[in-house]
Amino acid sequence: MKILTNIAVSESGYLFNPTNGDSFSSNLVATDIITLMKQNKTTDEIKKALLAKYDVEKSTIERDFDEFIQELGDNYLLSTDGK
Amino acid sequence: MESKKKITVAVTGLNAVDSPGPGVAVARGVRELEGYDVRIIGLSYEALEPGIYMEGIADKTYQIPYPSAGSESLMMRLEYINEQEKIDVLIPNFDAELYNFIKLSPKLKEMGINTYMPTTEQFEARDKVNLYAFCQKHGFYVPRDKTIYNVSELPAVAAHFNYPMVVKGKYYEAVVCQTLDQAQKAFHKLEAKWGLPIIVQEYISGTEINVAALGDGHGETVSAVPMRKLFITDKGKAWAGVTLEDSRLVKLAKDFIKATNWRGGFELELMVTTDGRPYFMEINPRFPAWIYLTVGAGQNQPAALVKLAMGEKVKPYETYEVGKTFIRYSWDMIIDIEQFQHFSAFGEN
Numbered sequence: 001m002k003i004l005t006n007i008a009v010s011e012s013g014y015l016f017n018p019t020n021g022d023s024f025s026s027n028l029v030a031t032d033i034i035t036l037m038k039q040n041k042t043t044d045e046i047k048k049a050l051l052a053k054y055d056v057e058k059s060t061i062e063r064d065f066d067e068f069i070q071e072l073g074d075n076y077l078l079s080t081d082g083k
Numbered sequence: 084m085e086s087k088k089k090i091t092v093a094v095t096g097l098n099a100v101d102s103p104g105p106g107v108a109v110a111r112g113v114r115e116l117e118g119y120d121v122r123i124i125g126l127s128y129e130a131l132e133p134g135i136y137m138e139g140i141a142d143k144t145y146q147i148p149y150p151s152a153g154s155e156s157l158m159m160r161l162e163y164i165n166e167q168e169k170i171d172v173l174i175p176n177f178d179a180e181l182y183n184f185i186k187l188s189p190k191l192k193e194m195g196i197n198t199y200m201p202t203t204e205q206f207e208a209r210d211k212v213n214l215y216a217f218c219q220k221h222g223f224y225v226p227r228d229k230t231i232y233n234v235s236e237l238p239a240v241a242a243h244f245n246y247p248m249v250v251k252g253k254y255y256e257a258v259v260c261q262t263l264d265q266a267q268k269a270f271h272k273l274e275a276k277w278g279l280p281i282i283v284q285e286y287i288s289g290t291e292i293n294v295a296a297l298g299d300g301h302g303e304t305v306s307a308v309p310m311r312k313l314f315i316t317d318k319g320k321a322w323a324g325v326t327l328e329d330s331r332l333v334k335l336a337k338d339f340i341k342a343t344n345w346r347g348g349f350e351l352e353l354m355v356t357t358d359g360r361p362y363f364m365e366i367n368p369r370f371p372a373w374i375y376l377t378v379g380a381g382q383n384q385p386a387a388l389v390k391l392a393m394g395e396k397v398k399p400y401e402t403y404e405v406g407k408t409f410i411r412y413s414w415d416m417i418i419d420i421e422q423f424q425h426f427s428a429f430g431e432n
Contacts, residue, residue: 006328019328019329020290020327021311021313021324021325
């Protein structure tokens with residue numbers, strides 16, 4: 001699962017999809033996830049990085065991460081062909 | 084220092100109001116034409132068109148007769164204006180006036196006034212009344228529609244399309260109707276405003292995307308820039324919009340130009356469904372009011388059109404900046420009543 005390569009993310013967590021013009025504001029954790037996804041990190045690597053950075057249970061990270069990925073997919077931000 | 088060539092360009096559509104004409108945006112683009120010292124002549128229908136009075140838009144404006152007065156009275160007025168101004172290029176910006184200007188273009192050419200407009204055939208092929216057949220012929224997605232001349236035809240059309248359906252005026256405006264009562268009201272309103280026929284169209288749900296483009300008249304695309312409306316007024320007009328990176332939309336404009344050999348500027352109004360199918364909702368035969376966004380994104384379509392009209396070679400644009408955004412705003416200009424009175428009384432300012 002990969003985020004679309006042309007998605008622009010600002011330092012403040014503002015996302016812009018240049019294909020359809022959709023834009024989103026994301027919180028700090030979401031911005032971290034997207035930044036790591038854009039660096040081609042694996043799911044495990046991203047979860048480990050979040051666990052290291054935030055004081056939170058592993059199960060909470062697992063659940064929130066899955067929900068967020070679902071949200072990215074619902075908003076056409078995930079690549080379906082690996083691009 | 085190299086001196087710039089002088090050029091006089093006339094534009095219509097100075098009504099920069101809540102449902103704006105493209106003239107002010109076109110004039111702004113033309114003003115940025117490189118290598119020329121540009122003089123802009125405004126052509127207006129009403130004394131209260133804001134572009135007449137805005138700083139830096141028109142150097143001088145003349146009133147012209149409404150399209151309903153016919154091409155002869157328009158010609159007489161243009162002859163007078165040309166005697167004063169020696170116009171090099173004229174850019175009409177309203178659908179409703181284009182027919183007269185296209186008809187007059189050979190005479191205008193004789194007078195030294197260059198235009199770059201579609202031919203009558205091109206103009207009529209993409210007309211709302213012919214849009215379905217046109218798109219079917221060229222393999223573009225298009226909603227089903229029915230042209231009607233009497234309100235009594237509505238129930239049968241509604242039974243065919245179901246609700247919601249879209250009731251559209253001959254030139255402008257579209258109303259999404261949920262009931263027969265709403266459709267009848269829309270029919271009468273649009274008939275009173277724009278005349279017959281009325282076009283009833285199947286409703287397509289999706290994201291509204293527009294593409295502003297310029298064709299060279301020989302099947303080549305000089306420029307194409309897609310834009311998504313970010314803020315839409317209650318009249319359906321873009322009050323803010325952003326350029327998109329979507330090669331499929333640019334290709335669609337190129338396919339349209341290749342299929343028609345389109346000459347001049349135009350706007351594709353598309354509805355892109357969630358599964359990515361771009362439906363042609365309308366093809367406007369002139370630049371849209373948001374055309375200055377193409378200038379901001381690096382493709383100055385109005386300036387390129389002026390060059391084409393002057394017979395110059397124009398290299399097609401290949402890139403534009405994605406994410407360029409326009410935000411329209413309203414602004415109260417203060418003018419002296421004498422300026423308005425002068426224009427009203429003498430038809431020029």
